Amino acid sequence: MEPVPMLLAMTYRAMGDQFHDRLRQIGLEPLRPAHGYVFRFLKERRATTVDIGQHLGVTKQAAAKIVSELDEWGYVLREPHPTDKRAQYVTLTTKGRDYLKLADNLWSDLEGEMAEAIGEDTVATIRQGLAAYLRHVHGEDRPGLRPVW
Amino acid sequence: MEPVPMLLAMTYRAMGDQFHDRLRQIGLEPLRPAHGYVFRFLKERRATTVDIGQHLGVTKQAAAKIVSELDEWGYVLREPHPTDKRAQYVTLTTKGRDYLKLADNLWSDLEGEMAEAIGEDTVATIRQGLAAYLRHVHGEDRPGLRPVW
DNA sequence: CAAAGTAGTCAACCAAGTTGTCTAACCTTA
């Protein structure tokens, strides 16, 4: 019997691959999961590079690299911090928000296909079960995402 | 609402981190998930480096690196292939089998703790649901594991 | 107002993959 985490990893991979394929068909920049997590993070708040690094669970230098890419591609922009002259706020551009909408649609398509395959209630149980487990392990403050393999 | 794959990744990470912590307390070599997948693969069969690469979903060169490490640490050994003079069979040593037992115990501990937190039936549903989804996507022949982020 | 701490950048390094190339052995198949 396989350990549950192996099933989690394989499922993540299977869905992620499909997501990525469809994105590529649309012809977007080579966005990686980390970029998506940044979008999702910035949707709700303004944040500095350091904040983003913290959220992803990587160093600020790694976060800076990701932010630069997103900036080059026009998904985010950096504006001066109102009170702290060292810092910059990173914010989503319209292109960034559009991407996020597109991605959410793709994800919910994929989730719909999953529901067709194994039943809507099963998907709901999985969602709630995992969320509950994460709350159990981490409390309310979830730690960074971070590479997985 | 978060996409399901994000929950999968976070849960994988949470369980994997705990697993890794406990392993480290025991003081083993710095085994990575890929090593574990190799053990699990070799448990059932004898295989060449190329086979292993295929199973992991990486190039044979990458697989060779992993096999070398396992060999250095004494978890596997390479013996000549009986009929093909180019090839070598990689097989688990006793140390390898012992590790696998230990790892399985750790995983089932973790799964037990998960069951305590969210209910045994929920865990069962998750397990069966994900397995069914994977069969749906891949048929019987599951593709390689592979990096996830 | 001095000392300690922090945001961002630059640079060197590292780990774990990749591609490309080569040799020796294997497998048609004409």
Next chain:
DNA sequence: TAAGGTTAGACAACTTGGTTGACTACTTTG
């Protein structure tokens, strides 16, 4: 059975996505 194509494994150069460390400019605190 020799010839041409394929394959296992090794070696090397490179790529990617991260790391640590050092430095400057600014901020916060005692």
